Amino acid sequence: MTFQVPCPNCGPRPVEEFTTTGEVRERPVESPSRRDLSHYIYFRRNARGVQTEWWYHRFGCELWFLADRDTHDNRVLETRLPTSSRGEW
Amino acid sequence: MKDIFRKRRMWRAPTRLKDSYDAVVIGGGSHGLATAYYLAEHHGMTDVCVLEKSYIGSGASGRNTTIIRSNYRTPEGARFYKRSVELYEQLSQELDFNLMFSQIGHLTLAHSDRAMITMAERAEVNQLFGIESRLIYPDDVKDLCPEIDVSSDVTWPILGALYHEPGGIIRHDAVVWAYARAADRLGAEIHQNTEVTGIGVSNGRVTGVQTNRGSIECDTVVNCTAGWSTTLADMVSVDLPIWTSILQAFVTEPVKPFLDVVIVSSQMHVYLSQTDRGEFLIGAEVEPYSTYSNRGTLPFLESSARHVLELFPQLSGCKVLRQWTGICDMSPDYSPIMGMTEVEGFLVDCGWGTYGFKAAPIVGVTLAELVATRKTPDLIEPFKLERFYADRPVSELAAAAVSH
Numbered sequence: 001m002t003f004q005v006p007c008p009n010c011g012p013r014p015v016e017e018f019t020t021t022g023e024v025r026e027r028p029v030e031s032p033s034r035r036d037l038s039h040y041i042y043f044r045r046n047a048r049g050v051q052t053e054w055w056y057h058r059f060g061c062e063l064w065f066l067a068d069r070d071t072h073d074n075r076v077l078e079t080r081l082p083t084s085s086r087g088e089w
Numbered sequence: 090m091k092d093i094f095r096k097r098r099m100w101r102a103p104t105r106l107k108d109s110y111d112a113v114v115i116g117g118g119s120h121g122l123a124t125a126y127y128l129a130e131h132h133g134m135t136d137v138c139v140l141e142k143s144y145i146g147s148g149a150s151g152r153n154t155t156i157i158r159s160n161y162r163t164p165e166g167a168r169f170y171k172r173s174v175e176l177y178e179q180l181s182q183e184l185d186f187n188l189m190f191s192q193i194g195h196l197t198l199a200h201s202d203r204a205m206i207t208m209a210e211r212a213e214v215n216q217l218f219g220i221e222s223r224l225i226y227p228d229d230v231k232d233l234c235p236e237i238d239v240s241s242d243v244t245w246p247i248l249g250a251l252y253h254e255p256g257g258i259i260r261h262d263a264v265v266w267a268y269a270r271a272a273d274r275l276g277a278e279i280h281q282n283t284e285v286t287g288i289g290v291s292n293g294r295v296t297g298v299q300t301n302r303g304s305i306e307c308d309t310v311v312n313c314t315a316g317w318s319t320t321l322a323d324m325v326s327v328d329l330p331i332w333t334s335i336l337q338a339f340v341t342e343p344v345k346p347f348l349d350v351v352i353v354s355s356q357m358h359v360y361l362s363q364t365d366r367g368e369f370l371i372g373a374e375v376e377p378y379s380t381y382s383n384r385g386t387l388p389f390l391e392s393s394a395r396h397v398l399e400l401f402p403q404l405s406g407c408k409v410l411r412q413w414t415g416i417c418d419m420s421p422d423y424s425p426i427m428g429m430t431e432v433e434g435f436l437v438d439c440g441w442g443t444y445g446f447k448a449a450p451i452v453g454v455t456l457a458e459l460v461a462t463r464k465t466p467d468l469i470e471p472f473k474l475e476r477f478y479a480d481r482p483v484s485e486l487a488a489a490a491v492s493h
Contacts, residue, residue, distance in 0.1 A: 020377065
């Protein structure tokens with residue numbers, strides 16, 4: 001067993017059922033400079049600790065959701081649906 | 090005769106750090122130690138220390154699958170790694186240490202038409218730079234490796250392969266030890282169990298390094314910490330386009346020698362070779378999520394073993410001896426990130442992902458030149474950090490990643 005990810009729909013499932021697109025990044029403002037846009041596209045905080053990530057239940061209910069995961073030990077602390085009010089879109 | 094019983098240290102173990110050094114290299118792996126060696130050997134800079142938080146070679150340098158090759162896809166990559174292989178060929182002589190570099194040849198299998206096209210492209214680029222590399226077909230694969238299953242009634246039949254003759258395997262610990270001994274003899278200091286806790290910056294320039302064993306003044310710091318690159322860069326607020334993940338590998342029990350070529354299959358996500366001891370050394374790809382946790386996983390072992398058995402069914406009774414992980418600093422374009430940053434004196438050598446070990450000698454040569462002359466050598470000009478701000482990646486995905 002690697003670790004489990006609690007899907008908001010399906011509950012704890014093996015990580016192999018999911019894909020992730022990595023940490024949530026703050027999107028640049030409208031018409032960003034090339035530098036700002038490149039920073040958004042390529043650069044990562046790559047935290048050694050808890051970070052918020054996008055996860056997708058690919059071999060399951062096909063839900064996109066957010067997960068707070070500790071990259072130090074892979075523990076998933078919390079998963080939730082994204083809300084635009086939290087600036088996570 | 091009595092000399093062979095005399096205990097000798099291969100490098101000194103300095104008891105205290107000096108107050109200042111001309112340059113500080115963080116990370117005692119093959120890259121950091123090679124840099125220290127070439128700084129002394131090529132540029133006469135001996136007031137250098139290498140700081141290693143554990144023991145030297147404890148990271149990726151001692152965990153990789155020891156494969157050396159230069160059959161890359163991009164011109165920038167091919168000429169860079171070609172120089173590295175040439176340096177490796179001379180390295181045992183130069184460092185007076187038997188590195189057991191066996192240039193047994195390297196086969197990258199193609200299981201689809203698309204893969205055959207990619208292999209043909211790589212062969213063309215390689216030949217332009219004088220790298221021995223060519224496309225071969227299943228009969229040739231069978232000639233080179235009689236034990237491999239080239240039949241057509243399998244999940245992924247072998248349609249051909251990219252054959253790279255100078256590729257091979259090496260004794261990776263010896264590379265670390267040889268560079269350490271050579272750097273130490275020329276005057277560089279190697280400090281093990283010395284963890285960097287902070288890097289001093291004033292007016293945009295590096296002023297020193299804080300460690301768990303005291304502080305050092307210096308104006309040049311080279312970050313050779315692979316998977317931990319981001320944690321060091323955070324100390325000086327330099328952003329990096331790096332995500333950290335683990336790469337896994339395992340070895341089987343030793344068996345009678347029957348494989349004398351390196352086999353890679355990107356379709357199956359495996360690469361394997363038979364070591365001089367007879368063990369099958371099998372590696373794979375990074376986990377698809379970022380992690381700093383050095384914990385191996387069972388799904389990796391299952392899928393890699395299954396794929397290896399498709400190529401070599403005769404290994405089905407073979408036991409797995411051990412499995413391990415290494416922490417990798419993945420860059421967006423699968424090319425390294427080397428050179429200066431916006432903080433003067435803070436140099437990075439990161440983004441080495443899953444292909445850093447094979448570049449150690451040329452990294453040492455070029456980084457040493459950069460530190461000593463403050464000019465970026467031509468070979469690493471395309472690998473500057475600045476390329477990501479300019480949106481000009483050097484995409485090595487086709488030849489560097491197992492997954493594509």
